[in-house]
Amino acid sequence: MSESDAVNASRRKFVTATAAAVGAVMGTVVGVPALGYLASPALEAGGTDAWVPLGKLDSFPVAVPTPFSFTRSRVNGWDKSTRSYTVYVLRDEAGVKVLSSRCTHLSCQVTWQADQNAFTCPCHDAKFGAQGEVLHGPPPKPLDTYETKIEDGTLLIRVVEA
Numbered sequence: 406m407s408e409s410d411a412v413n414a415s416r417r418k419f420v421t422a423t424a425a426a427v428g429a430v431m432g433t434v435v436g437v438p439a440l441g442y443l444a445s446p447a448l449e450a451g452g453t454d455a456w457v458p459l460g461k462l463d464s465f466p467v468a469v470p471t472p473f474s475f476t477r478s479r480v481n482g483w484d485k486s487t488r489s490y491t492v493y494v495l496r497d498e499a500g501v502k503v504l505s506s507r508c509t510h511l512s513c514q515v516t517w518q519a520d521q522n523a524f525t526c527p528c529h530d531a532k533f534g535a536q537g538e539v540l541h542g543p544p545p546k547p548l549d550t551y552e553t554k555i556e557d558g559t560l561l562i563r564v565v566e567a
């Protein structure tokens with residue numbers, strides 16, 4: 406190998422090493438923020454616990470389970486979902502109770518039947534009393550209740566999503 410061949414080989418190695426180093430720096434400068442941007446939604450916590458206002462407590466009749474429906478949107482990473490809820494507000498002398506409309510057997514939606522004075526589930530013919538207690542059928546426990554609070558006369562329930 407001549408002296409000029411050795412110099413050319415050395416230059417080639419230097420240029421290759423320099424290009425690799427510049428490429429690595431550029432890749433890091435551009436790549437790390439880009440990966441952070443792409444991954445950030447997956448790292449955000451979704452809303453899983455919230456107080457939902459149902460309206461003025463006085464607007465709900467006494468001693469009549471009254472349905473109230475609402476939807477909640479939830480963003481969990483890349484997944485955005487909307488869920489609908491129907492609850493029943495029951496006011497009486499003791500205060501207020503808010504019942505879930507999801508049957509405790511297999512989660513079908515119950516409805517209040519005033520003529521039967523009961524919530525009925527269409528899936529397996531279950532019945533719940535006005536306080537949510539099981540009257541008939543396979544449900545293993547009463548209807549679920551929501552934690553409630555009153556703020557400035559407005560009824561709120563605590564919704565916890567799994």
Ligand code: FES
Binds near residue numbers: 527
């Ligand atoms: S889901 Fe309601 S009784 Fe089965």
